Amino acid sequence: MNPVLDLPRLEGTAERGGALADFIWFRTGGPAEWLVKPCDVDDLAGFMSRLDPAITVMPVGVGSNLIVRDAGVPGIVVRLPKSFAKVSVDGDRVRAGAAAMGITVASKARDAGIGGLEFLRGIPGTVGGAVRMNAGAYGREVCDILVEAVLVLRDGSIETWPRERLGYTYRHSQVPDGAVVVEALFEGKPGEPSAIGAEMDRIAAEREASQPLRSRTGGSTFKNPPGTKAWQLIDAAGCRGLRIGDAQVSEKHCNFLLNLGKASAADIEALGEEVRRRVREQSGIMLEWEIQRVGRGSGEE
Ligand SMILES: Cc1cc2nc3c(=O)[nH]c(=O)nc-3n(C[C@H](O)[C@H](O)[C@H](O)COP(=O)(O)OP(=O)(O)OC[C@H]3O[C@@H](n4cnc5c(N)ncnc54)[C@H](O)[C@@H]3O)c2cc1C
Incomplete structure (x- = not known):
């Protein structure tokens, strides 16, 4: 992490070391160096304009598409509160x-x-x-x-x-x-x-039947390569149910990775890389990550 950042004034809140794993869908990973919640657009704009341009800013929603690495995210993570x-x-x-x-x-x-x-x-x-x-x-x-x-x-x-x-x-x-x-x-x-x-209900029912919606996950892990489905390649490579520690390829939908309980972000990312390796070996296709991987791993400067 950087030395302590000197933050400009903000009407909202700025929490040093604010936890991200509390709300990120995977429920794992490190904290934000600063977790900033502005109270309105002008507050955010004023804060950003006064913030040292060298400091990185990463917005976050509910983290349903994120692996936050274990040493956390340097700089500012902006989470918009209910007023937005x-x-x-x-x-x-x-x-x-x-x-x-x-x-x-x-x-x-x-x-x-x-x-x-x-x-x-x-x-x-x-x-x-x-x-x-x-x-x-x-x-x-x-x-x-x-x-x-x-x-x-x-x-x-x-x-x-x-x-x-x-x-x-x-x-x-x-x-x-x-x-x-x-x-x-x-x-x-x-x-x-x-x-x-009725169409919304149909979508909800279809999702419920095909995706591990109640699990700690990050949605579709890999992009569908042109002309084929990532899950089919993963299945064909024998990765359905594959585990590293508490990280597992979902049995229900094998383009989803799961945190079964105590998986670190490193476990989840390593599992994803192992899936890519096996798929490439089996099909010659290198899957591309769809999930955004952010922050620093343990041991990284
Ligand atoms: C069970 C499940 C099912 C899913 N199904 C689908 C699906 O069918 N289709 C699909 O496309 N995705 C799907 N996803 C992935 C995910 O829900 C989407 O990518 C979603 O748009 C991410 O929204 P988020 O607010 O959680 O963003 P986050 O995961 O928090 O962030 C994702 C990216 O958006 C950026 N970001 C977030 N908020 C802002 C902001 N205010 N301004 C600028 N950048 C921002 C972040 O910096 C990051 O780069 C699924 C995920 C899960 C867990």
């Missing part, structure tokens, strides 16, 4: 704060008779994480419904970026390093609330 979770409707558009959960946005759209956002029901993350990751399911992804996003850039400037500027590709965007998405504007199309609700 407001959701409102105007016509067939939904404006959502970046801390709102996907299910909340989908439900609000359903109640207002706005279709096309149902897939957000199945993604257990925040709007900020979804905009950054171009989260998607069932043939739709964020770039299909996003009109624009409001970002606080690393220098503290507040900018509204139209979808085109975000450079979307599969599970990737060009949200700049250190920028925090604070709000998104989504657009759907008119629909019957009962039909939208």
Whole structure:
């Protein structure tokens, strides 16, 4: 870790060594050097503008796509509190704060008779994480419904970026390093609330049947290589159920890794690397990580 950082003034809170494992889906990994929760957009922008540009800033949602390494994350981790979770409707558009959960946005759209956002029901993350990751399911992804996003850039400037500027590709965007998405504007199309609700229920039931939703996991571990499914390659390489310590390849869906209880982030990452090695040996294909691996491992400077 760096020497103690001298932080600029903040209306919200800044906790030194703030725990991330308390809420990250895997429930493991080290702390943030500083865990910062601004009280509103101006507070965040002011803080970022006064913060030494050499200090790294990493926003975090609910960590449903993260392995936080065991020695933690240097610099600032920004977690947006509930004041950033407001959701409102105007016509067939939904404006959502970046801390709102996907299910909340989908439900609000359903109640207002706005279709096309149902897939957000199945993604257990925040709007900020979804905009950054171009989260998607069932043939739709964020770039299909996003009109624009409001970002606080690393220098503290507040900018509204139209979808085109975000450079979307599969599970990737060009949200700049250190920028925090604070709000998104989504657009759907008119629909019957009962039909939208039925589609959301179908998505929920399908997820329940096929994914280890109640486990400590990080979602799909590897991207699907062109023309094939990561889980099929992992299965064919004999990795279903494979374990390193308390880290296990899910028996239910083998593109998910699980923390069975006391797995360290190093165990989980080592298991992922072992899966990649075996898949490459068996199929010649090198899987690419979809889960974001952040922070420092034990023993790293
Ligand atoms: C059971 C399960 C099922 C899943 N199913 C799917 C699925 O079907 N489709 C899919 O796409 N994903 C899926 N995921 C992965 C995950 O839910 C998504 O990637 C989600 O968008 C992550 O949101 P988050 O808020 O938890 O982001 P985090 O995991 O906290 O962060 C992910 C990335 O987004 C960045 N980020 C987070 N918040 C912000 C912000 N406000 N501003 C800028 N950057 C930010 C982080 O720095 C990090 O790089 C699944 C995960 C689980 C556990």
